[in-house]
Amino acid sequence: MKAGGSISIWFFIGLSLLMNGALIFGAGLYQLVHPPEHPVVLYQLHANIWWGATLFLFGAIYCYHFAPGRRQIR
Amino acid sequence: MNPALVLIRGNQLVHLSPVDLVIIVFYFTLVLAIGLYLKQQANTSEDFFLAGREMTAWVAGLSFLSANLGSLELMGWAAAAYQYGILAAHWYWIGAIPAMLFLSLVMMPFYYISKTHSVPGYLKLRFGEPSRTLSSISFALMTVLMSGINMYSMALVMKVVLGWDIHVSIWISSITVAVYVALGGLRSAIFNEVLQFVLIWAGALLIPILGLVETGGFSGLKARITQNASAEYTHLWGTLGSFNNNPMGIHWTGIVFGLGAIISFGYWTTDFLVVQRVLAAKDLRSAKMAPIIGAAFKMFVPFIVILPGLLGIALLPVKLTGEGAAVASGGHSYNEVLPLMLARYCGPGLLGLGITALIAGFMSGMAGNVSAFATVWTYDIYGALINRKANDQQYVRMGRWCTILGVLISIGTAYLVMQFLSIMDYVQALFSFFIAPLFGTVLLGMLWRRATPAGGFWGLLAGTCSSIAMWAWVKLDPAALRYVALSPHARDMAENMYRALWSWIVCVLVTVLVSVVTRPKPVEELGGLVYGVTEIPSEGQVAIYQRPLFWAAIVATVFFVINIVFW
Numbered sequence: 001m002k003a004g005g006s007i008s009i010w011f012f013i014g015l016s017l018l019m020n021g022a023l024i025f026g027a028g029l030y031q032l033v034h035p036p037e038h039p040v041v042l043y044q045l046h047a048n049i050w051w052g053a054t055l056f057l058f059g060a061i062y063c064y065h066f067a068p069g070r071r072q073i074r
Numbered sequence: 075m076n077p078a079l080v081l082i083r084g085n086q087l088v089h090l091s092p093v094d095l096v097i098i099v100f101y102f103t104l105v106l107a108i109g110l111y112l113k114q115q116a117n118t119s120e121d122f123f124l125a126g127r128e129m130t131a132w133v134a135g136l137s138f139l140s141a142n143l144g145s146l147e148l149m150g151w152a153a154a155a156y157q158y159g160i161l162a163a164h165w166y167w168i169g170a171i172p173a174m175l176f177l178s179l180v181m182m183p184f185y186y187i188s189k190t191h192s193v194p195g196y197l198k199l200r201f202g203e204p205s206r207t208l209s210s211i212s213f214a215l216m217t218v219l220m221s222g223i224n225m226y227s228m229a230l231v232m233k234v235v236l237g238w239d240i241h242v243s244i245w246i247s248s249i250t251v252a253v254y255v256a257l258g259g260l261r262s263a264i265f266n267e268v269l270q271f272v273l274i275w276a277g278a279l280l281i282p283i284l285g286l287v288e289t290g291g292f293s294g295l296k297a298r299i300t301q302n303a304s305a306e307y308t309h310l311w312g313t314l315g316s317f318n319n320n321p322m323g324i325h326w327t328g329i330v331f332g333l334g335a336i337i338s339f340g341y342w343t344t345d346f347l348v349v350q351r352v353l354a355a356k357d358l359r360s361a362k363m364a365p366i367i368g369a370a371f372k373m374f375v376p377f378i379v380i381l382p383g384l385l386g387i388a389l390l391p392v393k394l395t396g397e398g399a400a401v402a403s404g405g406h407s408y409n410e411v412l413p414l415m416l417a418r419y420c421g422p423g424l425l426g427l428g429i430t431a432l433i434a435g436f437m438s439g440m441a442g443n444v445s446a447f448a449t450v451w452t453y454d455i456y457g458a459l460i461n462r463k464a465n466d467q468q469y470v471r472m473g474r475w476c477t478i479l480g481v482l483i484s485i486g487t488a489y490l491v492m493q494f495l496s497i498m499d500y501v502q503a504l505f506s507f508f509i510a511p512l513f514g515t516v517l518l519g520m521l522w523r524r525a526t527p528a529g530g531f532w533g534l535l536a537g538t539c540s541s542i543a544m545w546a547w548v549k550l551d552p553a554a555l556r557y558v559a560l561s562p563h564a565r566d567m568a569e570n571m572y573r574a575l576w577s578w579i580v581c582v583l584v585t586v587l588v589s590v591v592t593r594p595k596p597v598e599e600l601g602g603l604v605y606g607v608t609e610i611p612s613e614g615q616v617a618i619y620q621r622p623l624f625w626a627a628i629v630a631t632v633f634f635v636i637n638i639v640f641w
Contacts, residue, residue, distance in 0.1 A: 007111070009133060009265055009268060012104070012108060012265070012269065013268065013269055013272050015104070016100075016101075016104060016269060016272070016273065017272070017276065019097075019100055020097055020100070020276065020427055020430075023093050023096060023097055023100075023423055023426075024093075024097075024423035024424055024426075024427060025423075026093070026423070027091070027093045027421070027422040027423030027424075028421075028423065030422075031421060031422065036421065039421070040417075040418065040419055040420060040421045041284075041288065041418050041419055042284050042287065042288060042419060043421070045284070045287070047280055047284060047419065047420075047421075047424065048421055048422070048423050048424050051280055051424065052423065052424075055276055
């Protein structure tokens, strides 16, 4: 479904995932360099790094695939 | 139980870092920008109230599910899972899947072909103005009051989880919702529901993943729950042979006939907040597929809602209690289990996303209520009773203004609830009075052509009054529970289920009895409304995997397998 004009809903969702993924990944890298004083449980798994990267990847795919002007798949 | 009641105690649970705040601000900016962008697409009443009827099955399906998946529900059902164990999953499985599939295959053709704008609108076509008026006024009132309760609850959650001022939370979120719904109408509300759906999974999915890593898988989780609580907490059906054998104090008949047959069908097939999303589908096939897609995702929602509650039993170092005990002891209540699990695993960034998911859930719930209220008010009260000659532009203007009015009434309700907390219980009881009888009325209307306008109205009224009467009886005399819920050991949830069952039966009986002695509508006026006189378009020569029935069968099969696996 297009949100209007030539922009698909899924493009905006991709944008949200891209931005959030980048911020979370960045926060994860920062914590890797500057370990927190009171880490969360299972901190050693560095969930913010791989989860942030996953969201970023999905966001990038959605933004590319549903970019305005590209052929839209409904 | 209401998660909002959690939160009267102070003691901020988590502290946000700058990156968390950026994530939250980005969300608010994005939804406002989308609302502004969509304004150009909301210039006719069809656009504003039904999103132009051009939603794909996926968008309609995800927003159909998401309209129900508010944060109050997320937090409330995680709390229920902590308190009652895996039994809480019934509300996502037998309490939703059969009803959603029934809506898709049996009821959607009549809703869609009749081209009604709302559920009360269908009642008007089928049974006449009195039924529509009764349904629309009660729905409009309940919807906007529920919106206010959700808003108050959100503000309270943000106060205790984050330390935010209640008034700031109420006004900022309300103004945001008012702007994007008044500008973009249902399309904007639907879009944000789909966004919320994605954010909820993105923000909440880590909790069960990391939790199962910590417990050593599901078998490790079950072992810890047995050690910390009881093995009863991990059986879906095995403990329901007696009222006393399970944490919820319910019998399987209540789950199957009260929840599975009546409450869930009443909600998922007649609550206009969810049905409106499916009415916005672009064609009949999409309208039938949307609830099936919603059902498929609904089956997996317990992974991010129920499982955190179970993980709380297994892993939290403190024992959570009821609200009263938590207030007295300064401890934590059941309703805090989801924020506590969020704080347990989520560092900077992830925490911001989790909180954003909760905020998004609250706001989209409010937007859904307000857009449904605007539609019912505009078509079924304004257009039907106040200004019958209104043109399309007047409808759109009224829609925008009563969106703002709906938000203001919601804010007023939020402040009223702040003063009188018990109002929440009364409004939720109000909701329960109407939903089961409404299902009876709509069902008979769609499947029995002999149902008359008089039968429809009196059945709906009788069913509603019987539900109110049973509720009042138990309130005044708690011993009456043994009659209403068939056991003196039944708890609140069981009482709701049995009351729904009895009120539905009363509605159906009265509808039938009155119908047989009153005059039905001529058959030629029932086209598109009733089974037997409605030509349902053929799906044509399409492959089996393109047929809604095929996918409904897949979903139903998975549903049965899940119930057996977790027996």
